[in-house]
Amino acid sequence: MEYSKVELIEHEEKTNLVKHEEETEILKAREAFVCINSKDKNNSLRCDAESVSGSVSQRACVYCGARVVLNPITDAYHIVHGPIGCASYTWDIRGSLSSGEEIYRNSFSTDLREKDVIFGGEKKLAAAIDEIVERHKVKVIFIYATCIVGVIGDDIDAVCRAAEKKHNIRAIPVKSPGFAGHKSMGYKAACNALIELMGKEKPKAKKEKAINYLGDFNLAGEAWIINNYLKELGIDVAAKITGDGRCEEIMNAKSSSLNIVQCAGSMTYLAKLMEELYDIPYLKISFFGVEDTKLSLLKIADFLGDKEMEKRARDFVYREEKKIERELTYYRKRLEGKRAAIYVGGGFKAISLIKQFKDLGMDTVMVGTQTGKKEDYDVIRSLCNEGTVILDDANPAELEKFMLEKGADILVGGVKERPLAFKLGVAFCDHNHERKEALCGFVGAVNFAKEIDLTINSPIWNYLKLEV
Numbered sequence: 001m002e003y004s005k006v007e008l009i010e011h012e013e014k015t016n017l018v019k020h021e022e023e024t025e026i027l028k029a030r031e032a033f034v035c036i037n038s039k040d041k042n043n044s045l046r047c048d049a050e051s052v053s054g055s056v057s058q059r060a061c062v063y064c065g066a067r068v069v070l071n072p073i074t075d076a077y078h079i080v081h082g083p084i085g086c087a088s089y090t091w092d093i094r095g096s097l098s099s100g101e102e103i104y105r106n107s108f109s110t111d112l113r114e115k116d117v118i119f120g121g122e123k124k125l126a127a128a129i130d131e132i133v134e135r136h137k138v139k140v141i142f143i144y145a146t147c148i149v150g151v152i153g154d155d156i157d158a159v160c161r162a163a164e165k166k167h168n169i170r171a172i173p174v175k176s177p178g179f180a181g182h183k184s185m186g187y188k189a190a191c192n193a194l195i196e197l198m199g200k201e202k203p204k205a206k207k208e209k210a211i212n213y214l215g216d217f218n219l220a221g222e223a224w225i226i227n228n229y230l231k232e233l234g235i236d237v238a239a240k241i242t243g244d245g246r247c248e249e250i251m252n253a254k255s256s257s258l259n260i261v262q263c264a265g266s267m268t269y270l271a272k273l274m275e276e277l278y279d280i281p282y283l284k285i286s287f288f289g290v291e292d293t294k295l296s297l298l299k300i301a302d303f304l305g306d307k308e309m310e311k312r313a314r315d316f317v318y319r320e321e322k323k324i325e326r327e328l329t330y331y332r333k334r335l336e337g338k339r340a341a342i343y344v345g346g347g348f349k350a351i352s353l354i355k356q357f358k359d360l361g362m363d364t365v366m367v368g369t370q371t372g373k374k375e376d377y378d379v380i381r382s383l384c385n386e387g388t389v390i391l392d393d394a395n396p397a398e399l400e401k402f403m404l405e406k407g408a409d410i411l412v413g414g415v416k417e418r419p420l421a422f423k424l425g426v427a428f429c430d431h432n433h434e435r436k437e438a439l440c441g442f443v444g445a446v447n448f449a450k451e452i453d454l455t456i457n458s459p460i461w462n463y464l465k466l467e468v
């Protein structure tokens with residue numbers, strides 16, 4: 001039988017599909033990354049691996065992962081060494097706020113062209129650093145290596161060393177060619193750059209009860225909310241890494257006595273390095289949802305081992321929970337029985353969201369992450385009901401298919417997931433770096449419930465006729 005080119009592609013795509021449980025068709029190579037939750041221990045899920053070629057992963061590139069982590073440092077300069085397109089990833093499409101410096105809102109690029117690719121871009125990079133230093137008061141510059149720099153092999157280490165000597169500044173290379181893996185490798189590249197900024201030698205002295213807050217990017221001012229909670233408990237946040245962060249405080253972060261880690265996916269690696277190099281222990285916490293916010297504050301007070309502080313923490317969480325009780329009861333009545341689908345970056349957020357939906361009387365019918373680890377998925381599986389679809393590093397087709405099959409009323413995700421939900425006539429809540437509404441802490445738990453209610457119970461859904 002003869003096929004036309006288009007028919008041939010379609011035929012190959014069809015034969016490459018396998019029937020999964022509940023009549024779901026997914027690519028054969030993706031089968032191991034999807035599971036239907038059940039008590040069967042053999043029903044495992046593969047994760048933390050390279051994306052399947054051709055499956056159209058929702059993950060961003062290595063450089064983007066590094067930029068997510070470092071860009072919120074408000075007084076740092078960021079040079080994207082690569083073609084201008086890579087630099088289109090800017091502050092304007094993220095929601096990280098600053099209480100002072102604003103320079104991080106600018107993007108600098110070496111704008112590499114064909115000639116630079118042939119003859120090398122090192123001179124252009126050195127000239128870009130010179131120009132920034134000439135025009136601004138620079139303390140720290142991060143220099144990101146993009147795909148083409150990885151290919152042509154520019155020695156950005158050497159350029160940075162020379163610039164530090166010439167200008168008496170810190171110039172930190174970020175090894176993030178886009179093809180060097182996936183977004184998680186970008187997180188690691190950013191964490192390595194932060195260690196380089198701090199220096200590997202041990203601190204001379206430690207500040208008691210001073211903590212570093214890792215993995216909050218101050219979206220819609222969330223780090224400020226948590227800083228205020230900690231202040232109520234008598235805890236001083238010495239360094240915010242990185243939301244509303246300052247270079248100076250990050251350089252001194254090694255003197256703190258504890259690291260608390262909110263975004264575990266991006267910052268556990270840094271916390272482990274800091275424990276190894278500077279003897280700073282770390283706690284994984286989450287300030288999403290009432291339950292996790294309460295637990296996290298009590299855990300921190302307990303770790304710092306001060307009876308007075310523990311009492312203050314208990315009184316504080318009791319007071320704050322009481323304040324929002326009535327509002328949450330109102331939203332629970334309006335949301336009870338609705339079905340939620342979750343697709344977010346890391347495991348810690350997915351876990352907190354499942355708990356938040358449970359608290360609102362909702363059922364999570366689909367949950368997935370871009371960079372979740374085995375231990376995250378073990379917790380996710382223990383929290384979800386049998387039949388919940390759990391998937392790692394999903395693609396748009398899978399997300400659409402499972403949302404429809406499971407009858408999801410809402411999808412929680414980021415900017416790339418929003419059109420998938422809206423095209424299916426499903427409500428959507430933005431829980432990614434673009435969000436403009438603070439969703440953490442006690443106040444964030446109410447904002448979250450309000451947002452879910454507004455979108456799920458919007459009258460718009462009565463006017464849409466879905467054609468699939």
Ligand code: SF4
Binds near residue numbers: 085
């Ligand atoms: S994949 Fe490469 S070329 Fe594309 S944005 Fe990332 S670093 Fe730039």
